[in-house]
Amino acid sequence: xxxxxxxxxxxxQVKQVVEENFTGVKxxxxxxxxxxxxxxxxxxxLKDGNSAINCTMWRGVNDYVFFTPQxxxxxxxxxxxxxxxxxGSYQFDARSMQPAGVGELQKxxxxxxxxxxxxxxxxxxxxxxxxxxxxxxGVVTGSDTAAFKDILSVASRRYPLVKIxxxxxxVQGDGAAEEIVNSINILNKRKDIDTIIVSRGGGSLxxxxxxxxxxxxxxxxxxxxxxxxxxxxxxxxTIADFVSDLRAPTPSSAMELxxxxxxxxxxxxxxxxxxxxxxxxxxxxxxxxxxxxxTESYGFKNLISTINNKKQLLDNYLFRIQTVISNFLNExxxxxxxxxxxxxxxxxxxxxxxxFVLVEQNKKFIKRKSEIEAKEKISLQFADxxxxxxx
Amino acid sequence: MTKxxxxxxxxLNRLQEISELLESDxxxxxxxxxxxxxxxxxxxxxxxxxxxxxxxxxxxNTQLEQELx
Numbered sequence: 286x287x288x289x290x291x292x293x294x295x296x297x298q299v300k301q302v303v304e305e306n307f308t309g310v311k312x313x314x315x316x317x318x319x320x321x322x323x324x325x326x327x328x329x330x331l332k333d334g335n336s337a338i339n340c341t342m343w344r345g346v347n348d349y350v351f352f353t354p355q356x357x358x359x360x361x362x363x364x365x366x367x368x369x370x371x372x373g374s375y376q377f378d379a380r381s382m383q384p385a386g387v388g389e390l391q392k393x394x395x396x397x398x399x400x401x402x403x404x405x406x407x408x409x410x411x412x413x414x415x416x417x418x419x420x421x422x423g424v425v426t427g428s429d430t431a432a433f434k435d436i437l438s439v440a441s442r443r444y445p446l447v448k449i450x451x452x453x454x455x456v457q458g459d460g461a462a463e464e465i466v467n468s469i470n471i472l473n474k475r476k477d478i479d480t481i482i483v484s485r486g487g488g489s490l491x492x493x494x495x496x497x498x499x500x501x502x503x504x505x506x507x508x509x510x511x512x513x514x515x516x517x518x519x520x521x522x523t524i525a526d527f528v529s530d531l532r533a534p535t536p537s538s539a540m541e542l543x544x545x546x547x548x549x550x551x552x553x554x555x556x557x558x559x560x561x562x563x564x565x566x567x568x569x570x571x572x573x574x575x576x577x578x579x580t581e582s583y584g585f586k587n588l589i590s591t592i593n594n595k596k597q598l599l600d601n602y603l604f605r606i607q608t609v610i611s612n613f614l615n616e617x618x619x620x621x622x623x624x625x626x627x628x629x630x631x632x633x634x635x636x637x638x639x640x641f642v643l644v645e646q647n648k649k650f651i652k653r654k655s656e657i658e659a660k661e662k663i664s665l666q667f668a669d670x671x672x673x674x675x676x
Numbered sequence: 677m678t679k680x681x682x683x684x685x686x687x688l689n690r691l692q693e694i695s696e697l698l699e700s701d702x703x704x705x706x707x708x709x710x711x712x713x714x715x716x717x718x719x720x721x722x723x724x725x726x727x728x729x730x731x732x733x734x735x736x737n738t739q740l741e742q743e744l745x
Binding site for chain 1: 684733
């Protein structure tokens with residue numbers, strides 16, 4: 286008679302056999318039904334053409350996976366089989382996860398790219414303009430990285446008026462995508478950021494993977510501040526590049542695209558002082574020409590000759606008036622001379638000396654016999670004195 | 677610094693505007709001389725702002741900012 290086992294007893298035995306024999310195994314398969322629980326644990330199924338196995342990857346352990354698993358992605362898991370007695374089920378407890386090949390990441394990349402493209406996240410119409418003269422630029426990258434040093438040196442060479450705010454961010458490995466998202470969100474909460482640069486230096490596809498994660502793409506899409514991506518080298522394209530408002534091939538060129546060039550500005554300013562001076566000089570010489578044209582014009586010259594004619598006429602009149610006046614004066618002068626002669630020839634002294642006498646009666650000179658009053662006194666004026674004759 | 681920068685951008689835009697006005701042939705002599713004087717002042721201030729500027733860098737504490745949310 287065989288021993289009868291309870292369910293728990295048989296389960297315990299199975300658990301022991303299975304768990305002892307399947308530790309440190311590696312399995313390959315395609316991910317499906319992937320769920321990242323809020324608790325941080327991952328639940329999914331790994332399958333191939335014929336079989337499927339339930340998998341768990343606990344929080345803390347899955348931190349070391351540099352990419353976010355996608356359904357359909359072929360991965361290699363290492364871990365162990367565990368048995369869960371309450372359900373009598375077995376599952377794979379994954380301790381690590383690797384993509385089955387670089388092709389797998391590429392596939393995930395293409396799939397996410399297609400999906401976001403269909404959703405319109407890459408549309409040209411929604412791309413925001415990059416401010417020409419930014420006051421403040423937020424930089425999402427590692428603070429001690431070569432990429433950040435490049436960014437700073439470009440900024441101080443091109444446009445030192447700008448202020449740089451860096452959000453030190455892990456840009457590679459586990460949790461990098463979450464940190465990038467966090468930094469973009471922090472910068473979006475500030476009011477002073479004009480442009481965001483999301484950046485990382487060159488590296489392998491694995492190193493750059495955070496920039497291919499969906500959460501990063503969605504954070505860039507949601508950003509109200511224009512985002513420039515500058516990830517890896519010229520040849521590297523990430524999902525972040527497609528969704529950002531402007532893609533720069535490298536970190537330093539991201540800062541170049543974010544700022545005006547100081548040398549161009551200096552050239553513009555000095556061109557201004559040169560051009561403006563010329564403009565003014567031209568304007569003045571144009572105006573001078575205009576004035577000359579008017580003064581040389583027939584109308585204007587005609588006016589001048591009219592004026593000259595009038596002047597001449599005026600001179601003629603003046604001349605004639607002068608002649609008339611001087612003739613008049615001369616005539617008067619000679620009249621005066623004549624009169625003076627006449628007057629002086631009639632001088633009374635001279636006449637008296639000739640022997641004539643002035644007869645005066647009652648203070649009046651007597652010129653005729655009839656004027657004499659017989660009974661009055663008469664005085665006679667001789668050249669040498671007066672004689673009173675009393676009647 | 678921010679205010680200074682805004683005025684830099686404004687100055688530069690005004691300078692651009694003035695240079696277009698001067699080229700337009702539509703300004704009177706009196707006006708163009710006023711514009712020229714304004715432009716020269718602006719270009720001097722832009723030049724010295726840009727020349728004296730030094731890059732300012734501020735580091736945010738991302739952990740702290742996250743906790744403040």
